[in-house]
Amino acid sequence: MFSKNPLRKRQRIGSIIGITIGIIIYIVLPLKQTEDFLSLGPLNTGHEGLSCNACHTDAKGNLMQQLQSNIAYTFGMRKTKADFGTENVDNKKCLECHDRPNDRHPTHRFLEPRFKEAIANINATECETCHREHNDTRIVLKNAAFCVNCHYDLEVKNDPIDTPHEELIANKQWNTCLQCHDFHGNHIYKVAEKMKDTIPLEKIQEYLKGGVDPFSNKKKHQPLSEEEWLKMKKKYSVK
C-alpha cells in the first residue's frame, strides 16, 4: 500500500551508530582509567591519586528527580536548586578531611562583618580562593602578600625578631610574613629570631607552587586519607 521511504535504511544505520556511541560513552567515561581525560587539570599538591568522586560525590536523588527539581526551581516552584549529577565542592567537602581544632585562620572566622573589606580583596571565607583545585600547585595566588588585608595596622609588643615588625610593615614587606608564620598554623617548628635565619623567600614561593615544605615535616594534625574518609563516611552515613 505504502512504498518504503529509501531514506529509512540510512536513518536506521544512523540510529544504531548513535546508540552504540552513547553506550560506549556511558560505559567508558565512568571508568577509573578515564579520570585523567575527564579532569579539568592535574590535581593540587597532596591530592595526587585521589579519585574524582572523593570530592565530586554523587548528588542526592536520581537523574529524573534532579531534573524535576531544577525544572521546578526554574519555574519558581521551589526555593533551592538541586545539585545535578555531582554535589557542589565547597568548604564543607574540604573540611571533611582537613578539619582540625587548631586552624589559625579557619574560613568561618572571616564571615564576621568586621572582615568585610578584607574579604572584598581576598575572599578568605572560601578554601578555593587560595587552593583552587586542578592547578597542579599548592596555592593559586600569584603573590602571597595577603596578610596585609587584615594585619595592616599590626603592632607587636616585645617584638622577638631582630628586624622589628614595625620596620617590615613600614617597608611594606608583606611577602616576608610567611618566612616565619605558617598561615594555617599546623606545622611543628621553631620560629627564627633573626631575619637571616628565617626561611628564604624563594623556598616559600617554591612551596606555594607545590614544592618541598620548608617549615617542617612534622605536623600537628594530618588530613584524612581517601580510605580513612571513606571509612568515616560509611560509619556516619545516615541510613
Next chain:
Amino acid sequence: MNHLKAKGIFLLLVTGYSVILQSCGGVPEEMASNESSDKVLAVADVLTLVSEENDITRTLYTKGIVGAGKKQGLKFDEDWQDDEVEAGPLPALFLRGISSDIRKSDVPLGLYLGSDFPINASNKFQGKQAELFAKIKTDQKPQHFYEEDQKLYTSMFADLAVAAPCVNCHNDHKSTTKTDWKLGDVMGATTWQYPSDSLSYKEAIGVINAYRNGTKAIYNAYLEEIAAFKNDSTKPQIGNKWPSKGFYLPTAEVFIDSVRKLASYHSLEKLLLADNKKTTKTKDLASN
C-alpha cells in the same frame, strides 16, 4: 492521516513524560521549615535567648573553672593548644571554640567576640560594629540590625566584666591595650548572625542545640588537652567535683548539666511566650 497519527503519538509521549516527571517527586529541599506560619519566633528574640545562655555558660566557665581553677594551680593560656603549653582555654578562646563548633554544624548561626581594646588585634571592632559598640558601651542595650552585604540578621550584646578573673587577666596580660578594667565594665560584645528574620520552633531548638553542643565540644577539647599533659601531677582529677573543692575538674556532662540547670527554665519560658503571642495574635485576627 499518517502525519496526524505521528503527531498524536508525540503529544501522548510528551504528556506521559511530563506526568512521570511530576509524579516521581524531586529531591527533597533541605529546609527545616517551609511554612511561613511555623515561623513564630523573631530572629532577635532567638539570638537574645541564645546570648543569655552564652552569658550563663561563660560566667560559669570564667568563675567556676578559670577563677577557681587558677587558685588550685590550673593554668589557662591563649596558646593552650600548643604542644609545649600545658593549659586550658581562656574564656574568650572558649567562646571561639564554641563558635567554631557551631560552624561545623548545619545550623547557619554565626558567633563572634570583639572589643575596642582587645588583647588580640584581630578582635578589634571596625566600621558599623565599632559604631554600634560605642552605643552598647553607653547603655548596655543590645543592637539588632540587618547586615546588607552579607544578608544576615545581626545582633550585638554587651559582654560584661562579670568576674574578677576577667578584669585581672585583661589588666595584667602582656599584650593588653588597656590596664584599668574594672568589674561591671563593658569589655566587649558578642555578635550573633542568622540568615532569616524569623524561626520555627525546630529551627530555634536547632540554634540552642548547636550552641550547647559547641560548649560540650570545646570543654571536651580542654579535657583531651589535659589527658595529653606530660606531667601527671599537673592533671586534675576529672569527675563530679569542681575546682572550688580542690584539684578537680567536672566532666563535660557535669559542666553542661550545670549550664542546663541555670539556663533551661528561662529558655523554655521564652519559647513558650512566643507561642502565647501567636495564639493571641490569631484570636485578635479572628475577632476582627
